[in-house]
Amino acid sequence: MKRTSLFALIALALSGATVAANAQSYDNWYVAPRIGAVAPDSDRETKISPLVGIGIGTWVTPNFAADFEYSINNGDNKTASRAAWEARGLNGNKQWESVWLDVAGRYFFGEQGAQWRPYIVGTVGVVRHAGFSFSPSDSPVDVTGAIVGHPTRGWDPAASLGGGVQYNLSDRLAFRGELQYRFDRDNNSIPHHTGFGDAIASLALVVNFGGAPTPPPVAPVAPKPPVASCRDKDSDGDGVNDCDDKCPNSPAGSVVGPDGCPQSVVIDLRGVNFKFDRPNTAEKNIGPTLKEPSAESIAILDQAVDTLKRYPNVKVEVDGHTDGVGTEAYNQKLSERRAKIVYDYLTGHGIDASRLDGPKGFGKDKPIDTNKTAEGRQRNRRTELTVENQ
Structure with a gap:
């Protein structure tokens, strides 16, 4: 060639x-x-x-x-x-x-x-x-x-x-x-x-x-930031997510229900009555100090504990009261002991002390019934939970 x-x-x-x-x-x-x-x-x-x-x-x-x-x-x-x-x-x-x-x-x-x-x-x-x-x-x-x-x-x-x-x-x-x-x-x-x-x-x-070329390396795609769900937001800070909140502009610190709307909370301890002149200064267990049948009074206290747990924004003042028998100074100390023994019951059952104001005693100054009858005096021997910040 x-x-x-x-x-x-x-x-x-x-x-x-x-x-x-x-x-x-x-x-x-x-x-x-x-x-x-x-x-x-x-x-x-x-x-x-x-x-x-x-x-x-x-x-x-x-x-x-x-x-x-x-x-x-x-x-x-x-x-x-x-x-x-x-x-x-x-x-x-x-x-x-x-x-x-x-x-x-x-x-x-x-x-x-x-x-x-x-x-x-x-x-x-x-x-x-x-x-x-x-x-x-x-x-x-x-x-x-x-x-x-x-x-x-x-x-x-x-x-x-x-x-x-x-x-x-x-x-x-x-x-x-x-x-x-x-x-x-x-x-x-x-x-x-x-x-x-x-x-x-x-x-x-x-x-x-021939054939297909080797494809160039694919640059990794940055993951998109997760889209925030309304269930992850609580715009008004009331403890209810925006998806479930039917009252999205509740005032800060207000007590709301599961739907996010303001709710009036009443914690009634009527029925929790103390025996005469009880508790004394040495008593720490509330049971023996309550009027019989004491189980009914304990059940009322347990309902109060449950209510406070369901509404974590609620704060209460723990107040003790007496009947009109005895001196003012003695009744003041007795009312304070009654408030203290209920206070201890609440904290002992999981309620944080920061949510409890007190204990406070008011002696015989705020009766709710007459002190002239045994039944009236029994009702005046009590402790109350007064709801704050509603």
């Missing part, structure tokens, strides 16, 4: 491959036209010659590629004179042509997406040498002046080792620079000489084809 024809083929492949590469995306196969030079074994008696070729390859793994390659180089003899060749006992090749077919394996180092990737390469294949030779007994020219001689040609096995580096311009285009040493078991070029070692340097343009 003429070198000009192969150059034209490579140019066509490059132009077509470049258009295709712009329309497709790289997955696992490519074409690789290349140019270079062959520095032949000195025993060949040929000059350094240009090399052109093309390869078709596939990515077997992200780090290994296999290629089928075709290359050609034409070399001139170092000595064109027949006499000089005869003097050295050699046949005279006027032009030396070499066609190289091989299968190459390249192992790349580094990540597939890296810009620079060094690699090692090994090939096995065959080389066909062709030339024109004459023996010393031949007449060098005929009567027309044309060279007289015998064509020499043949295929010989060859293998090479080398290394290179690939520069990735994009996912589809790359350059390869490569150096190889090729052993060629050539027994056609020079009679009685078998095996030559050639050095080969080349530069290739790699055009990748």
Whole structure:
């Protein structure tokens, strides 16, 4: 094949491959036209010659590629004179042509997406040498002046080792620079000489084809801030969330029901009556100080505890009272003891002391019934819870 024809083929492949590469995306196969030079074994008696070729390859793994390659180089003899060749006992090749077919394996180092990737390469294949030779007994020219001689040609096995580096311009285009040493078991070029070692340097343009490209990494999407629910809001601070609050503008500190609307809270301790002159200064347990049946009075106190727990915003004043029997000073102390024993009952059953004002004693100053009858005096011996901040 003429070198000009192969150059034209490579140019066509490059132009077509470049258009295709712009329309497709790289997955696992490519074409690789290349140019270079062959520095032949000195025993060949040929000059350094240009090399052109093309390869078709596939990515077997992200780090290994296999290629089928075709290359050609034409070399001139170092000595064109027949006499000089005869003097050295050699046949005279006027032009030396070499066609190289091989299968190459390249192992790349580094990540597939890296810009620079060094690699090692090994090939096995065959080389066909062709030339024109004459023996010393031949007449060098005929009567027309044309060279007289015998064509020499043949295929010989060859293998090479080398290394290179690939520069990735994009996912589809790359350059390869490569150096190889090729052993060629050539027994056609020079009679009685078998095996030559050639050095080969080349530069290739790699055009990748096929499949879908590796998608670029997707930037993590910042999570959207959670949308606040009305169940997480209490705009008026009444302890009822906005979803359930039917009175969204309740005054701060007001007592509200489950629907968020203001509610009047009454804690009635009527029925919690004390025995005469009880509790005394040593009594801490409220039960024995209450009028029989004391269980009824305890039940009323427990209802008060439950009410206070259901309405955590409610604060109460704990007030103690007496009947009219006895001195004012004595009744004052007795009313304070009655307020204190109820106060202790409430705190002992889970009501925080910060919600209780007192205990306070009012002696016999605020009767609710007459002190002239036993029944009236019994009703006056009491403790009350007065609701604040309504």
